[in-house]
Amino acid sequence: MTRASDRPEISSLADLFAIAYQIEIDAVARYRLLADQMETHNNVELVAMFRDLARAEGLHAEEIRRLAGDIDVVAHAARLGSWKSGESPEEADLNAAHYLMTPWHALRMALAGEERALAFYRSIVETAEDADIKAMAAEFVNEETEHVELCQRLLRRHQAPPDSWSHDFDPAVSQ
């Protein structure tokens, strides 16, 4: 998965806003993809959860666009390079999906994404020389810290499933 060091070059505040926006948009697309996968396999609880997560990330994207003011983050994001790993930090790990997964697994996925985003913004705070970039990244650190805490709170409401959670005596046939 993505490491903070995989990030595209950030040399202006516009770059930071654009990357932050793209991170959220990528997360929306990934959660929608997972919701579609769960829909195909009739895991309705997870369909609802992944759609909710996509909606939440979409709201974050809009918030970043509002914060960016006159900067056209959509156009700017398209001009920036991609992540070296090919994945941005909040994209949930497709490898971790399973048709029998539970809300606990989905929240673990979401938590991992928020933690990667947090590590990314922290790395900018630590390394940026531009004061505006550093300050804005610090705001994003606060924001992502809240998201991490929210995922942790939600996780506490769900019990970890037994080890046999993925065992299926009659596994799905994919057609």
Added chain:
Amino acid sequence: MSAAEMRACRPADYRSDVKPVWCPGCGDHHILLSFTRAFAELGEPPENIAVISGIGCSSRIPAYTNCYGFHGVHGRSLALAAGLKVTRPDLTVVVASGDGDGYSIGGNHFLHACRRNLDMTYVVMDNRVYGMTKGQPSPTTEPDFDTALSPGGTGLSPFHPLVIALASGANFVARAFSGEHKETTSILVSAIRHPGFSFVEILSPCVTFRPDEREWKTQVRPAPVAATDDPGRAARRLMTDDGFNIGVLYRGTRKPYRPQIGRAAADLAELEKEFEL
């Protein structure tokens, strides 16, 4: 860049509206992402690409792209693709298969497609199991794969597709891992650009029938040596590696086969005349 090319330069432009039925966690989802990213990077509009397949989980991929596609007969994707490439050499032809479809049912086509060296790309999404039919051992399954369907394991030596591709004359041989999108995309782009028959084996975990394959992500590593143009050297490396070295392993220099074909019949009457006794 033409207007058509400018229209299709984002990965999403190569996706159809059909939702994949693959199991969540299946490596084939990743490969679909890598296909669309590779097509976008090549800048080839969807109508210039044909994705041809046989039967199996992997072979559903044409439906999920909006390129031209043909979901063909079991094991016969290469024969279909060869016919298409000969008659439409202007198309970028990408063939998708799985380890059962490609190495067992279509094994003979594999040998001769490598030998023929038409300019097309053959992608085998290898999960070492027949996933669509609930987990029977395939040609690449390990001999000790002990399940209710193969009690005690098969005891059979696994097929060695990359070495066989080299021995049969493939002009480009690579191994990728589905979970490494960037590398897989880059390998696919190189394979499609390389003249002649390019063979890419993509390790694609089946999380339903081979949950142990989730560990592949910790086992794969970049190949420690650069690609060679010496098939003997490439074969020796492949015979001694553990199957988890990722990258382009061989780039050949054989000239692709481009048969000269006559003009096609203009209409049915002309075609019927050709068959007159």
